Amino acid sequence: MSYLFDTKSGTRYLMMGNDAIVRGALEAGVGVASAYPGTPSSEIIEQLSRASRERNIYVEWSVNEKVAVEVAFAASIAGLRSICAMKQNGVNVASDFLLHVALSGTRGGMVLVHCDDPGALSSINEGESRHFARMLELPLLEPGDFQEAKDMTAWAFGLSEELRSLVMMRSVTRLSHASGNVTIGDLPPTDKKAVFRYDGPLGDPDTGPVVTMPVPKNHVLLQNKLKKARELFEKSPFNTYTGPEKPELLIITSSACNLYSLEAVRLLNAGGRVGVLKLGTTWPLPPELIKKSLSRADKILFVEEVLPFTEENVKILAAEMAAEVGIIKFYGKNDGTIPMTGEMNPDIVVDACAKILGITYSPMPADYEAAAQEMLKTLSPVRDLTFCPGCPHRASFWNIHNALAIDNRHGFTCGDIGCYTLGFLPCGFNTMKTSHSMGSGIGIASGFGKLKQFGMDQPIVTVCGDSTFFHAAIPALVNAVHNKSDVIFILLDNSGTAMTGFQPHPGTPLDATGHELPDIDPAAVCRSLGATVEYADPFDIDGTQTALLRLMEEGGARVLIMKQMCALSPAKKGKKKFEVRVDENVCIGENCGCNRFCTRIFRCPGLVWDPERGVAVVDEVICAGCGVCASICPSGAIRKTEARA
Amino acid sequence: MKNSGIGNDPFNVIITGVGGQGNVLASRMLGNILSDQGYFVTIGETFGVSQRGGSVMSHLRISGSSAWSPQIPRGQADIVVALEPIEAIRVMAYYGNERATVLSNTRPIYPVGVIAGEMEYPDPGSIREALGRLTGRVVLIDATDEAMKLGNPILGNVIMLGAVAATGLLPFDRDDFKTVIARSMPADRLEINLAAYDRGREMLLETT
Numbered sequence: 082m083s084y085l086f087d088t089k090s091g092t093r094y095l096m097m098g099n100d101a102i103v104r105g106a107l108e109a110g111v112g113v114a115s116a117y118p119g120t121p122s123s124e125i126i127e128q129l130s131r132a133s134r135e136r137n138i139y140v141e142w143s144v145n146e147k148v149a150v151e152v153a154f155a156a157s158i159a160g161l162r163s164i165c166a167m168k169q170n171g172v173n174v175a176s177d178f179l180l181h182v183a184l185s186g187t188r189g190g191m192v193l194v195h196c197d198d199p200g201a202l203s204s205i206n207e208g209e210s211r212h213f214a215r216m217l218e219l220p221l222l223e224p225g226d227f228q229e230a231k232d233m234t235a236w237a238f239g240l241s242e243e244l245r246s247l248v249m250m251r252s253v254t255r256l257s258h259a260s261g262n263v264t265i266g267d268l269p270p271t272d273k274k275a276v277f278r279y280d281g282p283l284g285d286p287d288t289g290p291v292v293t294m295p296v297p298k299n300h301v302l303l304q305n306k307l308k309k310a311r312e313l314f315e316k317s318p319f320n321t322y323t324g325p326e327k328p329e330l331l332i333i334t335s336s337a338c339n340l341y342s343l344e345a346v347r348l349l350n351a352g353g354r355v356g357v358l359k360l361g362t363t364w365p366l367p368p369e370l371i372k373k374s375l376s377r378a379d380k381i382l383f384v385e386e387v388l389p390f391t392e393e394n395v396k397i398l399a400a401e402m403a404a405e406v407g408i409i410k411f412y413g414k415n416d417g418t419i420p421m422t423g424e425m426n427p428d429i430v431v432d433a434c435a436k437i438l439g440i441t442y443s444p445m446p447a448d449y450e451a452a453a454q455e456m457l458k459t460l461s462p463v464r465d466l467t468f469c470p471g472c473p474h475r476a477s478f479w480n481i482h483n484a485l486a487i488d489n490r491h492g493f494t495c496g497d498i499g500c501y502t503l504g505f506l507p508c509g510f511n512t513m514k515t516s517h518s519m520g521s522g523i524g525i526a527s528g529f530g531k532l533k534q535f536g537m538d539q540p541i542v543t544v545c546g547d548s549t550f551f552h553a554a555i556p557a558l559v560n561a562v563h564n565k566s567d568v569i570f571i572l573l574d575n576s577g578t579a580m581t582g583f584q585p586h587p588g589t590p591l592d593a594t595g596h597e598l599p600d601i602d603p604a605a606v607c608r609s610l611g612a613t614v615e616y617a618d619p620f621d622i623d624g625t626q627t628a629l630l631r632l633m634e635e636g637g638a639r640v641l642i643m644k645q646m647c648a649l650s651p652a653k654k655g656k657k658k659f660e661v662r663v664d665e666n667v668c669i670g671e672n673c674g675c676n677r678f679c680t681r682i683f684r685c686p687g688l689v690w691d692p693e694r695g696v697a698v699v700d701e702v703i704c705a706g707c708g709v710c711a712s713i714c715p716s717g718a719i720r721k722t723e724a725r726a
Numbered sequence: 727m728k729n730s731g732i733g734n735d736p737f738n739v740i741i742t743g744v745g746g747q748g749n750v751l752a753s754r755m756l757g758n759i760l761s762d763q764g765y766f767v768t769i770g771e772t773f774g775v776s777q778r779g780g781s782v783m784s785h786l787r788i789s790g791s792s793a794w795s796p797q798i799p800r801g802q803a804d805i806v807v808a809l810e811p812i813e814a815i816r817v818m819a820y821y822g823n824e825r826a827t828v829l830s831n832t833r834p835i836y837p838v839g840v841i842a843g844e845m846e847y848p849d850p851g852s853i854r855e856a857l858g859r860l861t862g863r864v865v866l867i868d869a870t871d872e873a874m875k876l877g878n879p880i881l882g883n884v885i886m887l888g889a890v891a892a893t894g895l896l897p898f899d900r901d902d903f904k905t906v907i908a909r910s911m912p913a914d915r916l917e918i919n920l921a922a923y924d925r926g927r928e929m930l931l932e933t934t
Contacts, residue, residue, distance in 0.1 A: 095754075095761035095769075202772050226793055227768075259796035260754070260769040262761060340768075340795035348799055427799040444800035445823070449860070456856045457819035461812045462845035464744065464837040467779035508779075508838060677843060684838045686779055702870060702879045703835065 085132040090267045098230045098256040099124040101263045102166075102194055105234025107136055109190065110269040112161030115141045115149040117552060118581035119168030120203035121257040122196035126166055127582070130593040137271040140593045142584050145519075145552040146171035147178050150193065154182055157191040157247075158291050159275040162238045169197040169208040170518065174553070176213060179247070183217045183303055184293040186245045186286055190238030196252045199386035200424025203254070205498050205516065207422065209388040214249050214364040218303050220310040221364035222250045222319070225339035227261030233319055233361060235266065240313070244306045245286050251363075253386060255337040255424070311365045319361025320370055328356035330437055331378035333395060335360045338384045338425050345430035349440055363391055371398045375406040382433060383413030386425050412437055467508035470687040471648035471705025473575050474501045476619040478509040479683070479713075480643075481542060481571065484629035485512070492540030492633065495522040495529070499546040500580045500647075501573050508684055513544070520545065520553025523570055527557055530566030530638075540633045544571045548578040548586040550603050562610045562638045569632050570612070572603055572642045579647040607640040619643045622712040648705050657706025659721035661687075663697045667718035670695035675715050683713055731897035732765070732788055738798045739786040739896075741886075742817045743809030744835045745779060748883035752807070753784030756887060758906045759898045760788050770796025779838065781813055788896070805895060807886050809869070810835050811853045818860045827863040829889050829930070831882055833870035865889065867929050873922060881922040888926025900924070 084094045084104055096104065102125055106114065116126040130140040139156075143149035146167045153163035167175065172195045179193070197211075198204040214221035222237055224230040234250065241248040281288025284298070293299055314320070323343065324331075332355060334342045339359040346355045358374045360366070375381065375395075383392035392413040399409060412418040418433050419425070428444065435442045445453070468475040478501075485492040496504055496513040497520060504513035515525050526543035545554045550572055561568050578584040585591045590600040604614045615632070617625040625643065632639045646653050671677070679697050680690040687704035690697055697719070699710075708721040739756065743749040753769050761767045771784040787794035803821035808814030808830040818828065832850065839845040848856075857864045867889055873881035891898060900923065907919045 093761075095757050095767055228793075254772075255770055255796045258771060260757060260767070261793045261796075262766055337796065340793070341797070344795040344799060426797045427795050431799065444802075449822075449824070452859060453819040453822060456815050456860070460848040460852060460856050461816045461819070462837050462840055462847060464780050465839055467838045469746070469779070507842070680841045681843055684842050686835070686838060686841065689836050689841050690843065700836075702833070702874070 084265060085128060086135055087265060088268050090265055093262055093264045095260055096227060096263045097124060097258060097260045098227055098252055099258070100128060101227050101230035102234045102252065103128040104263065104265055105231040106164045106192070107132060107268055108235040108266045109162055109238040110273070111138060111164050111238070112189070112273045112275070113139045113153055113156035113163040115143045115152040115163070116166040117143055117146045117149050117171060118578050118584040119171050120581055121198060121254040122166045122168050122194065123581045123584065125194060126593060127584070133594050136268070137273060142586065142593045144587055146174040150175045150178050150182070153191060154187070156275065157187040157189045159277045160189045161273055161275050162190040164192045164194065166194045166196070168204065169195060169210040170204070170206060171195065172210040172213050173208070176217065179213070179217050179219070181293050182247050183219050184296065184299045185291050186302070187241060187247050188245070188287065190241035191247045192234065192237045192241060193247055193249050194252060195249060196254070196257045197387065198254050200254070202424070205502055207387050209390065211251055211363065211390045212388070218307060219247055219249050220244065220307070220362070222248060222361060223335040223363050224250070224252065224256065225319070225336060225359045225361055227256070227263050229319060229361065230256060231263050231265070243313070244310055246306045251336070253337050259337070307365050311367055314362035314365070314367040315369050317362050317367070320367065321359050322356060322374070323359070324356025325353060326377070328378050329354045330380045330382060330434065331374060332357045332382045332384055333360065333374070333391060334358070334384040335363050335391060336386065338386060341425055341427045341430045342384050344427040345434055348427065348431055349434055349442055351434065351438060351440065354438060355434060360391065364394070366394050366398060368398055371395060372402050372406060375399055375402065375409060379407065380410050380437060381412065382418065382437060383411070384419065384425065384430055387422065389414040465508070466503055466506060467684065467686060468500070468503060469648050469705070470685055470703050471707040472500070473619050473643070473645035473647065474504065474573060475508065475685060476622070476645070476707070476709045477544070477571070477573055477643045478504045478512045480619055480622060480625040480629060481544070482510040482512045484626045484633065485540065485542065487630060488540060488633050490539055492542060495526045495541070495543040497522040497545055497549060499549055501544055501546060504544070518553070519549050520557055523554050523561060523568070524557035526568040526570070527561035527564065527566045530561060530568040531564060533567070540569065541567060542569045542571060544573050546579070547572060547574040547576065547588050547603065551587045551601070555606065558607065558612065558638065559610055562612050566638060567636050568638055570638060570640045572640065574603070574642050574644045575647040575650070577647060577650060579649065583647065583650055604640070604642055612638040612640045614640045614642065616642050616644060619645050620707060620709050622709065648707065657704070657724040659706045659708035660724045661699050661704055661706060661708055661711060661719065661721045663699055664718050664720050665694070665696050667716055668696045669716065673716055679710055679714055679719065683710060685710060732790070733895065734804055735791065736787040736789040736794045737804050737896070738802050739788070739805045739807065740783060740798065740803050740817050740821055741786070741807045741809070742781065742783045742813040744813065745782050747809040748880050749782045749784055749809060752883040752887055753786055755903070755906055755910070756890070757786055758910070759902045760896065762902065762905065763897065765790060766793050768794050768796055781816060783817060805829065805890065805893070807890060809882055809886060811850070812848065815853065815856055818857065822860045824861055826861045827893060827895060828857050828861055829865050829867060829886060829893070830857065831869040831886060832866050833868070865930060865933055867926070867933070869926065872925050872929065876918060876922055876925065881918065884919050884922035885926035885929070888923035889930040891923070892927040892930035
């Protein structure tokens, strides 16, 4: 049985952190769940959608994170419990609305789960979203293991209702995408009733209109909510202490860093000398608990990701309590004991503790390490990121790169975040020259397109994916059209939100639960704005490059939709359109003037070089059968034939 | 809670390979097999952008007493299962020790830098010798080649799990594997996965 439907409390499952969050939301009787996909948060909505019918939940992939919070908020003020999930930069997108939600307050329990990605394992930033809690004046929770991820989520809805405030709950990749054992609790009845009451007096939290004004009064109320949260957090079971009454060193930690800290203490066999204070309620901090903890030891080490959020907040309290807690030596990110950037792991904590306590610890004998490092250097060539075999983006960037080269006016491409971000690397022929937040490629291009008066005459190309188009590109495209900016906007339409696992979006005809929805045609949207729109199949190399070269001769905002489904899409994955092989009688290898064009420049993982025979070879295990390489060999040695069904 | 049947507590397994080889699925199958038996299992894994042709790695911690960190500390691997041979070296360089057991698939997946002629991929002999210098327990298995004989190269991951079972280092057998497969995959995939598991088991026994 799936943990989604198991009504028997006490059963133990091996769950991903995101699954644990989902189970917590189900146990709290969540009514509405909304999100925009983003690693490492996407599984939360995917799993909730599987339980939507049985548990009576409305589940939505929203157009972007701001709208997702708005959708969940409507449920809250209609009296339902709601959850919203996003990755770290989603909070940036949603933050304007969140600032107002803090001030207006909520009704039904509302939880925002934001999953940070320390180390940028699946991100193009290392954003620290915990600071939003302080800035927006919202309570913040951080589960410290898998069981807590479930228990804390379930508890957060009640906390939200008690405070009448949205509650932020922050996870990280190593919790959301890691798995551990979780014992489940009861599931509540599934009947839910939504009513929005607005007839009461202004300021009535249950029946009045939901507005942020009057601001002076509501801001005081908001601060009172935080004061109440502080009091509740003093007694929270999610703040735990492990260790001796008076340790030599106290570690203050949260989230996955809790597990790294516990592991480090065990590895150093230092349980008698080191205590670990794991905080589950990290904003606002409970001052009495912090005072008691600071009084335990005169050496404190902070272990957290990414920025020194708790470190700085504790230090403020320590300054206020200096007369009572005495002089403390603090170790952490600010003094360089722990790196200021990047992901944490047990080894970093071991090194920090060993240094502070004067313990000698060596994870490997020196000669073993030297031999291992030598092998690493000489025998394990690095794997640069690349597009998957059969990826339409490789073909799209090939076309854009070649068209810009033939055009020969030093044109360039602006992009943003998606799988196609890799377009700045050799796998995308170094075509993309700017890459930032979602939708920013067209915004930047819109700006470049207006620099003619300063002598800039390079063609401006910009790319974005089909999901990104709806998420954030439309306002920038409006800007480009309205301001008569000269840009070629290429929509890399691969029929889904590919990077995060192929979730639907407004341009696809299905919702999160697989039911039909009207799909919105991006071409119609672009035409309605006044842009010209053309289509190309990026696998048709000649046709696409011809279209691009023609568009480069024109002015204004021009849209080219390069349509080809993602190679990993459920409809395409594992099905080869073509059998591709190299005709070894035609490939003359090093003797050809091409200088290994196919493997050296095109760099598809499925097309490799056989150094012994001196020819290119298709690796049938890796090749996805897109057939694009057949168009690029100057000798015509790469042959494609329709694959048998 | 379980406290016997594993050599070290926690017992640390790393499954490594290249994105798309079924690394995550293998780690979940093994994790569920051991969780079913009452062990505490923690799995840490990287996927997302890292899967696009990059090295991927899952860390499994198996314990009779508690949850452990989703990242294994340096030098602490007990078993390294590599779906691609140079990934075994990459993992052993950081997590290896002389007591570790390495089970590695033999079939290379060339990094794009190798394909482009900018880097060299080591010959099989050098890989075997290097791994042999890092630990005395290295078994190389033609998992992908065998998987292709079974009709699908992706089954290499299950062949490797069969080989892990045959080492006897972890307490599970064919029935435990079958239970988890039956729970997590469509019924028509059961037979082929069991065949792959059996083949991996046989291959390990043949080589040792």
